[in-house]
Amino acid sequence: MDPVELGLQMLQDRRRILGQPCGVTPHDRTRIATQLELAAEPWAQARQLLEAHRDIVAALDALWPQILPYLIKGNEVSPVHHIPYVVCFMAQIGLLEVSPVDLKRGVLAAVLHDIGIGDCSLPKISEASIKRAEPAEKSRLRRDGIASRLEHMKLGAEISRGLLRDYQQQSPAALADEDISVILEIVGSHDYSKIPLMEDHVDRKWLLGSGPRDWLKQCHWEADALWMLTPAGILVDLEREREENTAANRHEKLKFNLGLHRQIIDLYSEAYSPAEMQQFGFHDGLLYRSETGYQLAKQLIRSLHD
Ligand SMILES: [Fe+2]
Numbered sequence: 001m002d003p004v005e006l007g008l009q010m011l012q013d014r015r016r017i018l019g020q021p022c023g024v025t026p027h028d029r030t031r032i033a034t035q036l037e038l039a040a041e042p043w044a045q046a047r048q049l050l051e052a053h054r055d056i057v058a059a060l061d062a063l064w065p066q067i068l069p070y071l072i073k074g075n076e077v078s079p080v081h082h083i084p085y086v087v088c089f090m091a092q093i094g095l096l097e098v099s100p101v102d103l104k105r106g107v108l109a110a111v112l113h114d115i116g117i118g119d120c121s122l123p124k125i126s127e128a129s130i131k132r133a134e135p136a137e138k139s140r141l142r143r144d145g146i147a148s149r150l151e152h153m154k155l156g157a158e159i160s161r162g163l164l165r166d167y168q169q170q171s172p173a174a175l176a177d178e179d180i181s182v183i184l185e186i187v188g189s190h191d192y193s194k195i196p197l198m199e200d201h202v203d204r205k206w207l208l209g210s211g212p213r214d215w216l217k218q219c220h221w222e223a224d225a226l227w228m229l230t231p232a233g234i235l236v237d238l239e240r241e242r243e244e245n246t247a248a249n250r251h252e253k254l255k256f257n258l259g260l261h262r263q264i265i266d267l268y269s270e271a272y273s274p275a276e277m278q279q280f281g282f283h284d285g286l287l288y289r290s291e292t293g294y295q296l297a298k299q300l301i302r303s304l305h306d
């Protein structure tokens with residue numbers, strides 16, 4: 001079956017379960033077509049970057065038609081084109097910051113990381129809406145926000161496990177068991193660092209360590225976070241919050257998102273000593289530790305100010 005049609009069917013199933021009107025409307029089709037158009041450029045760039053890594057491109061080509069229906073199912077929570085953006089950033093960072101084996105793991109984690117969103121029973125709650133909420137409402141939003149973040153990671157790892165095992169069976173040389181376990185570990189924990197933003201205290205268990213063990217996770221985190229600084233990501237935020245797409249609002253949103261990147265690092269400094277913070281080497285108080293991730297962030301900030 002065509003992945004888009006399958007995705008639209010899955011979207012109807014989701015709406016039925018959530019008790020919403022479940023027919024597919026022309027508006028749904030236009031929305032998906034627009035998201036797919038917006039996905040074309042980052043996909044082309046990612047393919048070009050990964051040209052020399054044919055095994056990675058082959059894995060992306062094999063997995064994408066199976067991933068796409070899940071993304072369409074979740075498109076009202078997170079748009080389809082978020083994924084090729086993260087893949088593209090992960091490729092750029094990974095090519096310069098990790099080994100070829102980890103590049104493959106990082107890129108496959110990027111293409112899979114939000115696959116569980118459409119299956120979540122709990123609504124996604126943004127950090128922005130928690131910030132704006134009345135005090136009485138805040139604690140409920142916090143609790144639900146954390147639960148839904150955890151749910152999309154858990155479901156995402158389960159779905160990814162099935163897809164990766166199938167792909168390994170078809171192409172045994174393409175993926176080692178260790179690759180799968182590293183990819184699932186990233187998918188299953190990729191948003192942990194957002195949890196302290198919603199809790200009112202910092203627990204180290206949500207934070208990454210500064211050693212080599214967590215370096216690939218760090219690179220993936222940076223790739224995922226860079227989306228929030230892209231014009232496409234900012235537009236999605238503005239639409240979600242029903243704000244007008246004006247230059248002033250785009251700047252305001254960028255400032256807010258950068259503030260979140262800074263706030264996470266403030267939380268790190270509550271949990272770690274100054275000496276440990278130095279070991280992390282976060283650039284400019286933002287969440288970027290890799291030189292490539294930081295340069296990409298700077299470019300995006302600059303281009304939004306132009
Ligand atoms: Fe996520």
Ligand SMILES: [Fe+2]
Nearest residue numbers: 082113114224
């Ligand atoms: Fe994401």
